[in-house]
Structure formats: C-alpha cells, structure tokens
Amino acid sequence: MSEDEMMQSDSTQAGDGQDIAPGELLIPEDTYLTSGVHIGTQQKSASMRRFVHKVRFDGLHVLDIRETDRRIRLAAAFLARFPADKILTVSQRQYGQKPVRIFAKQIGAVSFADRFVPGCLTNPSLAEYFEPKVLVVTDPATDQQALSEAVSIGIPVVGLCDVNNETRDVDLVIPANNKGRVALATVYWLLTREVLRARSPGVEVPFPLSMEDFEAAL
16 A cells, blocks of 8 residues: 555545635635646546546636645655655756755755756666655656656655646655646745654744745746
C-alpha cells in the first residue's frame, strides 16, 4: 500500500467549497480561489476523479479546496520527518522553478529546477548525482524523468497533481493547479510554511516571506 493510500480514506468525497467553516483552512478560502489553486484541466484522469468537486460550464474541472488544504498539511508533516538535505524538489515547468528554489532554500532542501539531468538519482558517475530520501515533483508529467528514477531507487514521492495527471507513481498527492503561476506560488508558500511549523510543533516559527515572493516573473 502506498503512502497516499494509507493517508487517504476510501470514503473521502469532494466537499462543497462554499460550506467551509471560517478558520478551518490554512488560508482564507478566497485566497485559494483567487490564486486559482482549485482550477483544473478539461481532461480528467481516473485516479484524480476523487479530488474533483464539480465541472464548470466551460468544461474545466474544479478541485476540492478542502482536500487540497488537508493534503498540504499531510505533505508538510511527512516531509518534516526527513533530514532537510535529503529532500529533493524538482520542476521543469517554468512557473514552478522559482517557487521550488525558494521552497528548497527555506527548508534546507535541494532543488533541481529547470532541466533534470537523466541519471542524477541512479548514476553515481555523474557530477550531479544525488541520493535523496524523498522527492517532491511539481508535475508528474513534466517531471517524469525524476519521478521514474525515484521509483527505481525506491524513495517516496510527493506530487502536485492536476486533474489530468496520472498518480500511480505518486505516494502522496497534493491536488492542485500545477500550471498556474500564482497557484504554484501559493501551494509552495503554504508547503514551506507548514514544513517549518511541523518541524517545531508548538513553537511560533517566524516566516516573513509572502506568497508574492514565490511568484515567477511573467
């Protein structure tokens, strides 16, 4: 059983984003909505069906904000269990590269933004060779090389997954728009903050960065 299956109850259903009680979410519901974290694609994979709240008039699938929020918390708690310098985060998506770099810098992790050199995780003769304990991918499709190498060496994978992503090799899914500039900044800002908090439970951890600090340039 994967980490995702262990954390995800089979009975979880997509909730109504309009009935979320104040204070339940990590950030105000309006912030999630204005950042577009919940806006998915028109195409839907079978494995992402459980995270879909509804389909809009234009055919775009809308993700369940409640589940996205819950899984950011789960992912943060999970990542906080690993040595910081053994966490690898990657993004070949342009809008994911800046948030990935800042996320890694703030939590002490390693980032391979932009191009992932094939063999980085499997070929010790490469100068870029690295032995992580866990991988964070921005998009399982565009980060397929890193994902497949992580699977081959048997490390867990946390992945930001849009409605059209296949999740069979992702152990802990964070359902989110992984293509939008502001959406990616929002998710990585939250994940950074929550990892730092999870490492020091009960302690107020200063976090001066804003979501805008994570946004890639247009």
